[in-house]
Every structure is written in C-alpha cells, then in structure tokens.
Amino acid sequence: MNQREKEQYLREYSILKSQGKPFFPYAVAKDGAMAVVTMISIIVMAIVFGAELGPKADPTTTTYVPRPEWYFFFLFELLRVIKPAILTPLATIGVPTICLVLLVLLPFYDRNAERRPERRPVATTAGILTIVAIGYLTYLGAAAGSPNEIDMKVQPQYEAGKLVVAQSGCLACHKIGENGGQIGPNLTDIADKLPKAAIRRTLDNPTAPMPSFADLDEGKKTAMVDFLATLTGEPQVVDGE
Amino acid sequence: MAKLKLPAPPLPAALQPKPKRPGTAERVGPVEQVKEGAISAVDWVDERTSVTGAARWMMFRKVPKGTNWFYTLGSSTLFAFLSQATTGVFLAMYYDPSATRAYESTRYLTNEVFLGEFVRGMHRWGSSVMVVLLFLHMGRVFFFGAYKYPRELNWIIGVILLVLTMTMSFTGYLLPFDQRSYWATIVGVNINGTGPIVGPFMSDFLRGGAEFGQTTLSRFYAIHMLLVPGALAALIGAHLYLVAKLGTTAPPWLKANEPQEFNRERV
Numbered sequence: 485m486n487q488r489e490k491e492q493y494l495r496e497y498s499i500l501k502s503q504g505k506p507f508f509p510y511a512v513a514k515d516g517a518m519a520v521v522t523m524i525s526i527i528v529m530a531i532v533f534g535a536e537l538g539p540k541a542d543p544t545t546t547t548y549v550p551r552p553e554w555y556f557f558f559l560f561e562l563l564r565v566i567k568p569a570i571l572t573p574l575a576t577i578g579v580p581t582i583c584l585v586l587l588v589l590l591p592f593y594d595r596n597a598e599r600r601p602e603r604r605p606v607a608t609t610a611g612i613l614t615i616v617a618i619g620y621l622t623y624l625g626a627a628a629g630s631p632n633e634i635d636m637k638v639q640p641q642y643e644a645g646k647l648v649v650a651q652s653g654c655l656a657c658h659k660i661g662e663n664g665g666q667i668g669p670n671l672t673d674i675a676d677k678l679p680k681a682a683i684r685r686t687l688d689n690p691t692a693p694m695p696s697f698a699d700l701d702e703g704k705k706t707a708m709v710d711f712l713a714t715l716t717g718e719p720q721v722v723d724g725e
Numbered sequence: 726m727a728k729l730k731l732p733a734p735p736l737p738a739a740l741q742p743k744p745k746r747p748g749t750a751e752r753v754g755p756v757e758q759v760k761e762g763a764i765s766a767v768d769w770v771d772e773r774t775s776v777t778g779a780a781r782w783m784m785f786r787k788v789p790k791g792t793n794w795f796y797t798l799g800s801s802t803l804f805a806f807l808s809q810a811t812t813g814v815f816l817a818m819y820y821d822p823s824a825t826r827a828y829e830s831t832r833y834l835t836n837e838v839f840l841g842e843f844v845r846g847m848h849r850w851g852s853s854v855m856v857v858l859l860f861l862h863m864g865r866v867f868f869f870g871a872y873k874y875p876r877e878l879n880w881i882i883g884v885i886l887l888v889l890t891m892t893m894s895f896t897g898y899l900l901p902f903d904q905r906s907y908w909a910t911i912v913g914v915n916i917n918g919t920g921p922i923v924g925p926f927m928s929d930f931l932r933g934g935a936e937f938g939q940t941t942l943s944r945f946y947a948i949h950m951l952l953v954p955g956a957l958a959a960l961i962g963a964h965l966y967l968v969a970k971l972g973t974t975a976p977p978w979l980k981a982n983e984p985q986e987f988n989r990e991r992v
C-alpha cells in the first residue's frame with residue numbers, strides 16, 4: 485500500500501464508521517448473544533462428554549498410546565506425511581516454524597491494498613488451501629484411531645508379547661502388519677533387519693522421538709522382544725490350523 | 726463537578742418514560758435515592774480517576790456500517806478465555822501439582838467433589854471451544870483483509886495470542902497425570918527435542934532436567950497457571966485497546982458512498 489492508498493483507505497473508513505452505530509448496545513447485543521451460544525456449547529459438551537480420567541500415569545508399564553489433544557493432530561500427522569528420518573526435524577520443528585513466520589509476516593509481504601476476498605485470488609486460494617490441509621491432516625489423525633490392536637496371527641507363546649506391543653503404544657509410530665503409523669520404521673520384518681539383542685537395545689536406548697522403554701517390567705520386555713524377533717515379514721504358521 | 730449523565734438507550738417510543746406533567750413535584754422514593762447514591766459513588770471514583778471517559782470511549786465508539794455476526798468471533802474467544810480462567814480457579818482449589826498427588830487429587834476432584842466432573846469437563850471442552858473460535862476469528866480477519874494497514878500490529882499480537890493459547894493446551898494436558906497425558910507429553914517433549922540447534926535445549930528446559938518427573942510437572946503447572954495466562958491477559962488487553970483505537974474494519978465489499986464534498990475533490 486502506498487501513501488495515497490493508505491489515505492484513501494482511512495478516508496473511506498472514517499465515512500463508513502461515521503455512518504455506523506454505537507458499539508453499545510448494538511454490537512454488544514450480538515457479542516452477548518454469541519457469548520450465550522459459546523457458554524451453552526461448553527456446558528453441553530461438559531455434560532455429554534464429561535471429563536474422563538484414565539489410569540494413573542505409570543512410567544514403567546507404558547500401556548498407553550500417546551495421543552495428543554485433537555487440535556494437535558495436524559502437527560502430529562505432519563510427522564507421518566514427511567517420512568524420511570533425515571527430514572524428521574523438518575516435520576517437527578521446521579514446517580511449523582516456517583508457517584508461523586509466514587503468519588507473523590503476512591501483513592508485510594501481502595501489501596496489496598485490495599481487501600475483497602474475491603479480488604485477492606492468491607491470498608484467498610492460499611488461505612483455503614491451508615484450511616483444507618489442516619482439516620485433512622486432522623481428519624487423518626482422527627481416522628488413524630486408537631492404535632491398540634495388531635491383527636496378526638501368531639504362535640500362542642508369542643500372544644503375550646503381541647499384547648504388550650499393542651498396548652505399549654508402539655503402533656502410534658510403527659507399522660506392524662496391517663496396523664500402525666509411519667513415524668518410525670516399519671517393524672513388520674524387523675527380525676530380518678535387527679538381531680534380538682539390538683531390538684532390546686533400541687527399547688532401552690532409543691533415538692528421539694521414540695520414548696525409552698528402559699523402565700518397562702522385565703517380563704513384559706522379554707515377551708515383547710521375543711515377539712518382535714519373530715517378525716520376518718512372512719505370515720506365521722500357526723499350529724492347529 | 727459535572728454530574729455523570731448516561732446516554733439514554735434507544736428504546737421504542739412506547740417504552741420510553743413519559744415526561745412529567747408540569748407542576749407535579751419531583752418524586753423522591755427509595756428507588757430515586759438508591760439511584761442518586763449510585764451516581765454519586767460513580768462520580769466520586771470518576772473525579773479521582775476520570776475512568777468513565779475511558780469506558781465511554783470503549784463502549785460508545787462507533788462500529789462501521791455492515792458489522793455482522795462474523796465480528797462476534799473475537800469477543801466469543803475472549804468469553805471462552807474468561808470461562809477457562811474462572812473454571813481454572815475452581816480446579817486449582819483442589820488440584821495438587823506434585824507427581825505423587827496430582828493424579829489422586831484429580832481423581833478426587835472428578836469423582837468426589839460436588840460438580841467436580843462438570844467443572845473439569847467445562848475446562849476441558851472449553852479449551853476445544855476456545856481453539857475453534859480462535860481459528861474462526863483468525864479466518865475472519867484473514868478473509869476480510871483486516872490485517873492490512875493500519876491493523877498490522879494487531880495481527881502480530883494475534884499470532885502471539887495463538888501461540889500462547891496452544892501453549893496453554895499443551896501444558897494443561899499433562900496436569901491430570903494419567904497415562905494418556907503423561908505419554909502424550911513425553912512424545913511432545915521428545916518431538917521438541919528433534920528440532921535443530923535449540924531443540925534439545927527446549928526439551929531439557931520443559932522437562933527440567935534429563936528425566937521426566939516432579940520438576941517437569943511443577944514447571945508445566947507454573948507455565949499453565951501463571952506465566953501464560955498472565956501474558957495472555959496482558960496481550961488481550963493490548964489487542965482490545967488497538968481494536969478500540971483503530972476501530973473494527975467494515976466488511977470489505979462495503980463501499981463508502983462519499984458525501985458531496987469528498988466527491989468534489991476528486992478529479
């Protein structure tokens with residue numbers, strides 16, 4: 485906006501403002517009505533959904549899937565979309581930081597004097613695309629569901645390990661068979677890639693963002709590692725079928 | 726000392742008080758006395774602070790023609806924030822921010838305290854409502870081009886408000902200290918740690934050391950209860966000051982039909 489456009493804007497604005505109505509009571513009435521709608525929404529949600537409290541935090545048993553509040557889903561999903569490990573910092577910090585900087589600086593690079601959305605095609609398109617992207621990522625995050633189960637047939641002696649893995653939240657980041665996410669490497673054929681001892685070492689001493697499972701109960705950890713060490717990518721032969 | 730005079734609200738004619746008949750005496754009942762008393766109390770404060778000038782400036786400023794329902798999104802975000810602050814005070818009366826007691830106190834609050842679960846639910850879902858309204862408000866400002874001259878600074882304050890609000894949700898999520906909040910926060914802090922250069926420092930700062938435990942909880946509690954709400958309140962104040970000072974935008978497709986003298990200037 486150059487000086488002439490600024491003055492032009494201020495002049496038109498002062499006319500529109502002088503033709504307007506006082507904030508009180510006209511705008512206040514609308515604001516008040518909206519406040520009532522807000523209050524009712526909050527109260528209804530509080531009554532309908534309540535406030536659940538899960539089991540107590542327990543650093544040793546890790547039987548929970550890490551899941552953020554729903555409006556962080558889109559950030560979390562970014563991790564799955566940008567897969568290669570080298571790019572992880574880009575997904576976790578880089579993209580959000582760039583978006584934030586772009587947001588702060590918006591009034592400085594968008595210097596177009598026009599304000600009507602239909603006459604600012606670039607800005608409007610960019611805005612709509614951003615909303616669609618955030619909406620889509622949020623949807624993906626919600627649809628991924630609570631990954632607590634592994635649909636895979638295993639030998640009975642490995643069932644315990646399968647359960648521990650399923651309940652420990654590994655699937656939030658790892659894919660095993662048909663289930664799970666893609667933040668971390670696919671574990672379906674982990675036994676081909678890592679020996680048993682190395683799998684164990686990874687659990688005790690992982691690379692971020694994978695949380696450490698060093699404090700996991702010894703029996704459970706053994707069961708977990710035994711199960712993981714059978715994952716060769718081949719369907720397992722289950723006795724008695 | 727000028728007596729304060731409130732402007733009469735624009736009532737329909739039928740509701741307006743009838744003028745007194747000439748000759749009848751001024752009625753001085755209890756109602757009039759209370760009214761007098763209230764007015765002189767306000768006058769007393771005003772004489773020492775001139776505060777009514779500011780209130781008048783805020784409340785009786787004009788909003789442009791065409792101001793519509795989209796313009797209520799900012800004030801309803803503010804309302805959701807106030808609701809969070811109020812319910813938060815009640816939660817704080819029962820909550821105990823220690824790693825050993827946090828879960829127990831939350832459980833007690835949820836299951837035993839009268840209306841405890843309701844207030845916790847209001848605080849929990851109120852945060853979702855506030856975030857949704859915040860994004861809608863931001864969308865309104867964006868599509869109406871309301872961030873342009875002369876309101877650039879208010880947009881920047883707005884982005885800071887957005888970041889602070891997200892910080893509130895992130896730090897508040899840990900406080901109940903159940904499995905979900907605990908593990909989600911660990912992952913969140915670890916994700917912070919993958920950032921280049923400052924990442925590891927940030928996650929160390931959030932954890933309050935290498936281990937996740939009491940210090941982490943105290944830190945999150947202080948950030949959630951003191952630091953960020955204070956900053957939010959102050960910045961919302963600045964945001965609203967600028968809104969009143971600059972005026973809210975008119976809807977972008979509204980054209981000013983300029984009075985004659987403006988047209989004559991144009992070539």
Ligand code: HEM
Binds near residue numbers: 800806866
């Ligand atoms: C805690 C969060 C916030 C609160 C309580 C708040 C409150 C308000 C209120 C009450 C208004 C008056 C007009 C209206 O309601 O539309 C307003 C205007 C404005 N807000 Fe916010 N806001 C918040 C966050 C934001 C954010 C995240 C942004 C953008 C990044 C933003 C940018 C603006 C701008 C540029 C205006 C001026 C709009 C105009 O004059 O038409 N605000 N805000």
